[in-house]
Amino acid sequence: MYSPNPLTPAVFHILLAIADGERHGYGIMQEVSVRTGGKVVLGPGTLYGTINRMLEAGLIEESGERSDPELNDERRRYYRITGKGWRAAVAEAERLQGLLRLARAKHLLQRPRPV
């Protein structure tokens, strides 16, 4: 059976991190960490493993290599979202919105949990 949910949390977080502009690996990690209040911290292995798969799937692309003036002189690889990545992020956001609407309809967000 085909699942209508092809995006893992790591993929969706990375797409959100670069939705408003290109970032390098450390920039993506910082953005995800700040946006989730430190609850999600992508380590180097997870981050670049996910980036590798997203490049293969055409969800993101490399947009060049240069240094970040806010950090140091080291050259960094930048990544940006593609049209397909944008559509996947929108579709996933809509899917989550539908689930949230369902949770609201079931009063999950107001009702105290039964003991």
Place this chain on the structure above:
Amino acid sequence: MSFSEKMYRFLLRAYPRDYRIRYAEPMEQLFRDRLHEVHALADLVALWGRTLADWAVSVPARYLERVTPHTRSGSLADPARRCIFFARSEASSFSRREITVEHLLLGVLREEPSLVPGMKLEAVVRTIEANEPVGRRVPPMEDLRLSEETIRVVAAAREIARAAGRRQVAPVDLATGILREADTLAARILREHISDRA
């Protein structure tokens, strides 16, 4: 180079060679950036705890991807799944309770816009919109099922892929499967476009 950096460089040797060639440098760089955030011994211990946990999970995952490249550890679905993911989004926006072959065609075109040369996604959307019983409105809350025709298309696409010796269903297989559901609007759109181009 600090002891931590040397240790991390050593750990990177555990990754597959081709992956290391491509990503060892940015991974080292990222670790170094995080090391600069460390101000106390407790921070360093926490960083190493997270780094070792990340390493222990990601090294086997990279090897697993090489053995089973089609599953990619389940992290990203194959192109056919993404087509259905986009189709589901289309069906939802039309407020439909099921994913029809027309929604699947839109999903295929969203996943691989260049699949059918000259076919404009916007034009297909307009044609399908004009034939939908209701316009776009608030999506239904329940999860959506594949229609009977769409189930047949997916089954046909699997056969087509198998006959071609491919383990993975590609968007082109789904498009061919759509053509087999000759009575649907999606098949008509594809047929007319192909005959116009011929």
